[in-house]
Amino acid sequence: MSSNGGVAAPALARKKLMGYVGFANLPNQVHRKSVRKGFTFTCMVVGESGLGKSTLINTLFNSRLYPRKEVPPPHQERPKTVAIESISADIEESGVRLRLTVVDTPGFGDFVNNDDSWKPIVDNIESRFDAYLEQENRVNRAKLVDNRVHACLYFVQPTGHALRPIDIEFMRRLHQKVNLIPVIAKSDTMTDEEITQFKARVLNDIAHHRIEIFHAPVYDNEDEETIAENEEIVRKIPFAVVGSDTEIDTPDGRRVRGRAYPWGVIEVDNEEHCDFVKLRQMLIRSHMEELKEHTHEVLYEKYRSEKLVGMGVTQDHSVFKEVNPAAKMAEERALHEAKLQKMENEMKLVFQQKVAEKEAKLKQSEEELYARHREMRDQLEKQRLELEDKKRRLESGRPLTPEKINAYQQQTKKKGFSLRN
Ligand code: GDP
Secondary structure: OOOOOOOOOOOOOOOOOOOOOOHHHHHHHHHHHHHHHOEEEEEEEEOOOOOOHHHHHHHHOOOOOOOOOOOOOOOOOOOOOOOOEEEEEEEEEOOEEEEEEEEEOOOOOOOOOOOOOOHHHHHHHHHHHHHHHHHHOOOOOOOOOOOOOOEEEEEEOOOOOOOOHHHHHHHHHHOOOOOEEEEEOOHHHOOHHHHHHHHHHHHHHHHHOOOOOOOOOOOOOOOHHHHHHHHHHHHHOOEEOOOOOOEEEOOOOOEEEEEEEOOEEEEOOOOOOOOHHHHHHHHHHHOHHHHHHHHHHHHHHHHHHHHHHHOOOOEEOOEEOOOOHHHHHHHHHHHHHHHHHHHHHHHHHHHHHHHHHHHHHHHHHHHHHHHHHHHHHHHHHHHHHHHHHHHHHHHOOOOOOHHHHHHHHHHHHHHOOOOOO
């Protein structure tokens, strides 16, 4: 069956235009409309505290969006579970507004036992999917607010070894719910060679555990320059990043965002020094819409269809029926009532059968009794007639032989009669 419900698509003919019509302006219309509406983007950051998450977010969006967290003194009681905190800010660049939400997960990986560190994060991502699903099921769906997480920056410790069990566990639990973007934190603590080797190990582990991370798609029908840029981005994953939200002076007199060391300056925005530029390019400049689209069309769709199937809603002509919780409850109640009615009918049937069987049995024994009664009555009548006949014959004076008299006496004694001499 065709995907459009069996309706055959009309044959398409390519026609040449005789002059200017105006639909070449459609992309501009979309552009203006999008700019008017503004954009939203939700990014989650996960990794142990101190790996530079807040610094990187501030560096990415070039603002002090994320307040520096105070490190609690050692004697202070620290929270024992992973918390979820989100900060939203409206930022504007050349007239384009972006509502950016950063979801932080303080506490992740910070405990002695980190077994279930991933759980509150999965719950949070799913509850955002649920909120979107609930809006889609409303009668009025004119303005859907999208608070789903569109990308998750996972900060890998710059150990130089391989991924740790906690990294693998987290990525395995999350990879089908969010666009995972692994980054090697504080990569200025490693040499170029160490970074290359570490990246290879991380990618190896990711492939070995069949973890799906977000890959900037490369489309054939784009211009060569864009294709080359996208390929370059893909080659840099996992991005080895350096964050800094302060500006410093370089020995050659430039003012840059970076980190100063006794042996020199690491520039955040210099592609020779780290992959920060490529990460920003993918996340903001070239693939933000792609991340949102993948979240909606693949990750959310998977979650939504699994949830609906779990609720007992079946697929109808490749399109899922809308789920209305009230209708769903009414449907479940109707099903339950039908089940009860069926059970009642079955019980009635069994009862009726048993009654019928009992009645048939009673009737049979009644008939048997009647038959026995009839038989006895007939026998007695027959005996009575025989005796009457004999009596008549005796009374008519015909003498009996002594043997016959004896036999009659025996017979009548048995039946309780006495023979008159
Ligand atoms: P968070 O707890 O993960 O949010 O980490 P912060 O962003 O608060 O950073 C913790 C410390 O690491 C701060 O002193 C930062 O200045 C420092 N830091 C942040 N990014 C980097 C980096 O890329 N390299 C180095 N060497 N230090 C960094």
